[in-house]
Amino acid sequence: MPACGAARDCVTRTDVTRKSRMSSKDSDSEILDVAVIGAGVSGVYSAWRLASCKGGGTPLKAKVFETSGRVGGRLLSVTPPGIPGTRVELGGMRFTSSHTRVKVLLEQFGIPTHPFPVREPQNICYVRGHRLRHQDLKTPALIPYNLLSDEQTPRSLDVGFVAVSAERVLRSMQKRCVDLAKVDWKDLAERYLYDGVRLRDLPLHYLLQRNVSDEALRFADDVSGYNSILYTWNAADGFPWNLDDFGRDVKYFGITPGFASLPTKLAKGFEDAGGQILFKHRLESFDVGWEGDRDLIEMQFAVDGDKRCTIKARKLILAMPRRSLELIAESGAVLGRAPENDRVRNLIRSVTPIPLFKLALGYRFPWWETIDPVAVVTDQGTQWRPIRKGVSITDLPLRQCYYWATDPDTGNAVVLIYDDGRDLEYWAGLRERRESPAYSQRVTEGGDAEWNSHKAPELMVNEVHRQLLEIHGVDHRKDIPFPYAAAYRDWSEDPFGGGANFWHLHVDSEQVGRDILQPKPSLPVFICGEAYSHQQGWVEGALQTADQMLATHFALPPPS
Incomplete structure (x- = not known):
C-alpha cells in the first residue's frame, strides 16, 4: 500500500499526470460512496442520515473510520x-x-432523560476564603467583592455581569436600551460598531472590562466555575453564547443511560441500514484524483498502529475538531502546503481548542x-x-x-x-x-x-x-x-486537543461556518462537528453543522 505522504501537494482539473495514477487495478477495487472520518456524534449522525436516505432504492456504500476502539468521541x-x-x-x-x-x-x-440540577441554593460557593451558599450571591453584604453601588442592585446580581455588560455595550452601539432576549447578534455584528470597531475584532474580556468594574468581572469569573468562557471569544460570538447557554432561564437535562448512548444508537442505526464502522483506523493522509470524469478521494490509513491500508471514496466527510484535522499530513489537494490551500488552513485555524x-x-x-x-x-x-x-x-x-x-x-x-x-x-x-x-x-x-x-x-x-x-x-x-x-x-490530549473549541478574534464565524463545510468548493471533501458550529462545546453544535452540511452539499431534506 502507498505510504503516508505519497499523495501530491496540489492538484488541478487538468492534471493529466495525477489522473493517470488511477490504474486499472485501482478502478477495480471497491469504491465507497461516502467515507466518514470520526465516530463522534457528528460522524455517526451524518452516516446514519445518509444511510437512512437512500436514493432510488440503491443502498449507499458508506463506512465510518475511527481512530479509537469505541463510538462517541468526546462523549464518554x-x-x-x-x-x-x-x-x-x-x-x-x-x-x-x-x-x-x-x-x-x-x-x-x-x-x-432527567433534570440536571446545577446551582442549588444550598450548595457552596467558596471564594476568597469565604464559604457562601449560592443563595448568598444575591446579598451584597455577604459578597467578598468591592462592587460598585450600581453593581450591587438586585437586578445586576440576578441577571449577572455578562448581561449587564452586554446591555451597556448595546446601548453604546445603538444609542438606546435593548432587550437582550430580542437582540439579533448577527445583524449587530454586521451593521454596528463599538468605538468604531466591529464586535468580532474586539475580545469579549475587553468589553467586559470596559463596562463593569474589575471587581465585578473577577466576581463573575470566580462564581462561573469556568476559566475560559469569559476570555477566549471574540465579542460577537462570546456575548450570545454566554447569554444563551448560561442565562438564568436555561434548564439542563442529563441522559439517564449516559450521553454516549446517543452516538451508540446512531451507530447501530447506521449499521442496521447497511453501513460499517471500522475502529483503530487513523487517517494519515488523503488526496483527490479522478475516475473517468468523477472526483475520487484516496485515503491512507494506519490500522492498529503498525499496518497500512488504502481506501477510496467519492466523497469524504471529516467529522473532526481542529486538532484532529491538524494531525492529518499536510499533503494533497486540500491540506497540502501549496499557496492555494492557505484558505483551507485559515478556516481550520479559526477556532481555539480549550483544554479541560x-x-x-x-x-x-x-x-x-x-x-x-x-x-x-x-x-x-x-x-x-x-x-x-x-x-x-x-x-x-x-x-x-x-x-x-x-x-x-x-x-x-x-x-x-x-x-x-x-x-x-x-x-x-x-x-x-x-x-x-x-x-x-x-x-x-x-x-x-x-x-x-x-x-x-x-x-x-x-x-x-x-x-x-x-x-x-x-x-x-x-x-x-x-x-x-x-x-x-x-481532553487536551491528542487527537482532540481540547474539550471544546471557541471562535478566534477577527473571525467572521457566520462566513467560516458556511465555508468550512466544503473548504475547497471544487472538491468533494467536507467538514462538520462542534468546533465550527454556533453551539460550540455542545452536542447540539455537532448535529447543527452536520445537518447544514447534509442539506447544502448532499441535498438531504431537513430532519423531521
Missing part, C-alpha cells in the same frame, strides 16, 4: 465500581432546553450530605436543605464539583470534578503521567472497562480530595476517607 460515559446503576460522564454531560436536535433524537431512540479535564471520585458514603443543612426560602415556605445534588463552585484550582450520584444499596457515592482553561497549569505537574503513579484504587470490581482504563494520577487525586474538604469546611474531620476509586480524562 463510564460506570464506577460499587455504583452499578450510575453512568458518570467523563465527557459531555448535559444538554439544554433549547437543544431541539438532541431532544428529538433522544425521544426518537427512546433514551430517557474531568475527574470522578468514588467515596464510601456521601459525606457532603452530613454537613449541616441551611435554610432555603421556597414557594412552600422555609426548608432546611442539605447538599445532595447540583454543583458547588470555588476559586481554588478545583473550580467545579458535581454531586453526581449515591447508590441506594451500597451507600457509595461519586463526585465529578470539572476544570478548564487557566487553572490547568496548576494541575500540570500533578497530572504528568510519567512522573505521577496512578491512584491506587481500593476497589476495581464492578467498574466497567472504560472507567478502569482511565486511571487518575495519584498526586492529583490527593490534592483534589484536600481541596474538596477545604471547600466544604470539613478538613478537620477524621471520618472522611480517601476516595476508594478514581477515573480521569484529559
Whole structure:
C-alpha cells in the first residue's frame, strides 16, 4: 500500500499526470460512496442520515473510520465500581432546553432523560476564603467583592455581569436600551460598531472590562466555575453564547443511560441500514484524483498502529475538531502546503481548542450530605436543605464539583470534578503521567472497562480530595476517607486537543461556518462537528453543522 505522504501537494482539473495514477487495478477495487472520518456524534449522525436516505432504492456504500476502539468521541460515559446503576460522564454531560436536535433524537431512540440540577441554593460557593451558599450571591453584604453601588442592585446580581455588560455595550452601539432576549447578534455584528470597531475584532474580556468594574468581572469569573468562557471569544460570538447557554432561564437535562448512548444508537442505526464502522483506523493522509470524469478521494490509513491500508471514496466527510484535522499530513489537494490551500488552513485555524479535564471520585458514603443543612426560602415556605445534588463552585484550582450520584444499596457515592482553561497549569505537574503513579484504587470490581482504563494520577487525586474538604469546611474531620476509586480524562490530549473549541478574534464565524463545510468548493471533501458550529462545546453544535452540511452539499431534506 502507498505510504503516508505519497499523495501530491496540489492538484488541478487538468492534471493529466495525477489522473493517470488511477490504474486499472485501482478502478477495480471497491469504491465507497461516502467515507466518514470520526465516530463522534457528528460522524455517526451524518452516516446514519445518509444511510437512512437512500436514493432510488440503491443502498449507499458508506463506512465510518475511527481512530479509537469505541463510538462517541468526546462523549464518554463510564460506570464506577460499587455504583452499578450510575453512568458518570467523563465527557459531555448535559444538554439544554433549547437543544431541539438532541431532544428529538433522544425521544426518537427512546433514551430517557432527567433534570440536571446545577446551582442549588444550598450548595457552596467558596471564594476568597469565604464559604457562601449560592443563595448568598444575591446579598451584597455577604459578597467578598468591592462592587460598585450600581453593581450591587438586585437586578445586576440576578441577571449577572455578562448581561449587564452586554446591555451597556448595546446601548453604546445603538444609542438606546435593548432587550437582550430580542437582540439579533448577527445583524449587530454586521451593521454596528463599538468605538468604531466591529464586535468580532474586539475580545469579549475587553468589553467586559470596559463596562463593569474589575471587581465585578473577577466576581463573575470566580462564581462561573469556568476559566475560559469569559476570555477566549471574540465579542460577537462570546456575548450570545454566554447569554444563551448560561442565562438564568436555561434548564439542563442529563441522559439517564449516559450521553454516549446517543452516538451508540446512531451507530447501530447506521449499521442496521447497511453501513460499517471500522475502529483503530487513523487517517494519515488523503488526496483527490479522478475516475473517468468523477472526483475520487484516496485515503491512507494506519490500522492498529503498525499496518497500512488504502481506501477510496467519492466523497469524504471529516467529522473532526481542529486538532484532529491538524494531525492529518499536510499533503494533497486540500491540506497540502501549496499557496492555494492557505484558505483551507485559515478556516481550520479559526477556532481555539480549550483544554479541560474531568475527574470522578468514588467515596464510601456521601459525606457532603452530613454537613449541616441551611435554610432555603421556597414557594412552600422555609426548608432546611442539605447538599445532595447540583454543583458547588470555588476559586481554588478545583473550580467545579458535581454531586453526581449515591447508590441506594451500597451507600457509595461519586463526585465529578470539572476544570478548564487557566487553572490547568496548576494541575500540570500533578497530572504528568510519567512522573505521577496512578491512584491506587481500593476497589476495581464492578467498574466497567472504560472507567478502569482511565486511571487518575495519584498526586492529583490527593490534592483534589484536600481541596474538596477545604471547600466544604470539613478538613478537620477524621471520618472522611480517601476516595476508594478514581477515573480521569484529559481532553487536551491528542487527537482532540481540547474539550471544546471557541471562535478566534477577527473571525467572521457566520462566513467560516458556511465555508468550512466544503473548504475547497471544487472538491468533494467536507467538514462538520462542534468546533465550527454556533453551539460550540455542545452536542447540539455537532448535529447543527452536520445537518447544514447534509442539506447544502448532499441535498438531504431537513430532519423531521
